Amino acid sequence: MKVLLTGAAGQLGQALIQSRPEGVGLIACGRAELDLADPQACAAAVFEHRPAWVLNAGAYTAVDRAESEPELAHAVNGGAPAAFAEALASTGGRLLQVSTDFVFNGAQGSPYRPDQPLDPLGVYGASKAAGEVAALQLAGARVLRTSWVYGPVGQNFCRTMLRLHRERPQIGVVADQVGCPTSTHTLAAACWRAIGLGAPAAADQPRILHWSDAGAASWYDFAVAIGELGVAAGLLERAASVRPLTSVEYPTPAQRPSYSLLDCSASRAALGLEPQHWRAALAQVLAEVRPAS
Ligand SMILES: NC(=O)c1ccc[n+]([C@@H]2O[C@H](COP(=O)([O-])OP(=O)(O)OC[C@H]3O[C@@H](n4cnc5c(N)ncnc54)[C@H](OP(=O)(O)O)[C@@H]3O)[C@@H](O)[C@H]2O)c1
Numbered sequence: 001m002k003v004l005l006t007g008a009a010g011q012l013g014q015a016l017i018q019s020r021p022e023g024v025g026l027i028a029c030g031r032a033e034l035d036l037a038d039p040q041a042c043a044a045a046v047f048e049h050r051p052a053w054v055l056n057a058g059a060y061t062a063v064d065r066a067e068s069e070p071e072l073a074h075a076v077n078g079g080a081p082a083a084f085a086e087a088l089a090s091t092g093g094r095l096l097q098v099s100t101d102f103v104f105n106g107a108q109g110s111p112y113r114p115d116q117p118l119d120p121l122g123v124y125g126a127s128k129a130a131g132e133v134a135a136l137q138l139a140g141a142r143v144l145r146t147s148w149v150y151g152p153v154g155q156n157f158c159r160t161m162l163r164l165h166r167e168r169p170q171i172g173v174v175a176d177q178v179g180c181p182t183s184t185h186t187l188a189a190a191c192w193r194a195i196g197l198g199a200p201a202a203a204d205q206p207r208i209l210h211w212s213d214a215g216a217a218s219w220y221d222f223a224v225a226i227g228e229l230g231v232a233a234g235l236l237e238r239a240a241s242v243r244p245l246t247s248v249e250y251p252t253p254a255q256r257p258s259y260s261l262l263d264c265s266a267s268r269a270a271l272g273l274e275p276q277h278w279r280a281a282l283a284q285v286l287a288e289v290r291p292a293s
Contacts, residue, residue: 003195004051005029006036006080007058011154012098012191015184016057021192027051029058036060037075039083046087053094053195054084056135059128063102064253066124073123078130085138094142096194097135100128101147101179101212106257113263114145114208122254136207140199144191144209147262148222151184152288157219161226162289165240175220175244179260180212183281186273187211193271206270210262214275220244225279226286233286 001024007013008028020026027049034045036058046054059077060066066073081097088095102125103118118129135141150156158181164171190211200207217225220242227239247258268275 001025001053002027002049002051003053003055004045004049005055005057006034007056010057010059010061011151011156011184012057012149012187014153015151015188016055016191019185019188019192021196036080037072039079042080042083043087046084046091046093050091051093053096054088055096055098055191055195056081056084057098057191059098060124063122063124063256066127067122067253070123070127073127074130077124077127078134081131082134082137085135085141088138088140094140094199095135095138096191097131097141097143098191099132099143099145100125101145101260101262102257103129103132103145104257104260106259109259111261111263112210114206114210114267121257124254132208142194142197142200142207142209144194144211145262146182146187146190146210147179147212147260148181149184149187150181150285152285157222158226158282158285159289161223162230162235165227165230165236166292168240170241170243171223172243172245172250173220173223174247174250175218176246177256177258178216178218179257180214180216180262181222181278181282182212183285185284186213186276186281190271190273193273197270206266209267209270210264211267211271212262212264212275213278213281215277215279216261217278225282229279229283229286233283233289235286235289235291
């Protein structure tokens with residue numbers, strides 16, 4: 001089965017390449033091979049390769065910068081899925097669109113089910129929401145939403161915190177935003193399972209899936225755990241002291257949802273995957289991080 005992967009150099013893209021199931025012929029496209037801001041290039045890639053699936057893991061992920069680059073964020077996160085969906089409708093291929101908890105406003109205070117209305121707070125969330133809507137125009141499309149993604153490579157909160165634990169005696173981290181960290185490894189497994197489900201043909205097959213690791217955390221909790229488990233993994237000599245901050249004390253250009261846990265129960269059953277607690281997934285990721293990286 002031929003799968004065209006976008007965002008191949010990103011942290012999820014790397015984990016997807018590493019975990020490619022047997023029998024999958026992967027066409028891995030980074031930015032150099034396919035510019036997601038160019039809808040004609042996206043369509044041309046589909047017509048050239050005629051993949052069974054496009055796995056769209058590429059995205060404009062700079063949440064704060066998106067506030068000052070809304071056109072580019074929308075072109076990449078909304079325009080590319082639209083172009084893929086339209087081209088795949090001609091070739092008979094399918095689309096797995098990776099999306100985010102930031103499509104929700106975070107106000108409800110309980111985990112979001114896949115069928116709940118979208119109400120993003122910022123440009124990034126709005127562009128990803130547009131991408132979901134565009135992707136689902138294709139009957140053979142699935143959306144897989146996830147949250148707080150990190151892994152052993154790439155740019156992510158975990159690697160930034162490891163550096164800060166190393167460099168500073170004290171770190172201030174926001175404690176009033178709650179979600180769930182998700183390792184690129186478990187997320188990649190969920191993506192491949194979603195593709196393995198085939199086309200969402202039956203009415204009872206979900207078209208929108210939620211996947212995160214299990215449990216809940218604030219960014220503060222996550223930062224503390226990175227320090228503790230980073231010491232245990234031999235990556236840090238000592239952990240910095242972590243001071244809880246409010247979002248008001250740590251203003252950012254983009255507003256983020258204060259509570260964006262995803263209700264993954266139905267999706268976990270559909271995917272046939274047992275989640276592990278985010279601390280266990282974090283320990284596994286830290287075991288792969290190279291010292292001082
Ligand atoms: N990171 C998170 O916390 C998080 C949370 C929820 C959902 N998600 C979703 O998960 C998916 C994977 O994200 P990730 O964490 O792997 O992000 P990432 O590490 O930032 O990777 C995104 C990739 O997309 C590529 N890209 C950006 N603009 C492009 C363009 N115009 N043309 C071609 N490629 C382009 C980037 O290329 P360059 O390396 O060249 O910039 C990068 O390799 C995305 O759909 C994201 O929205 C992420």
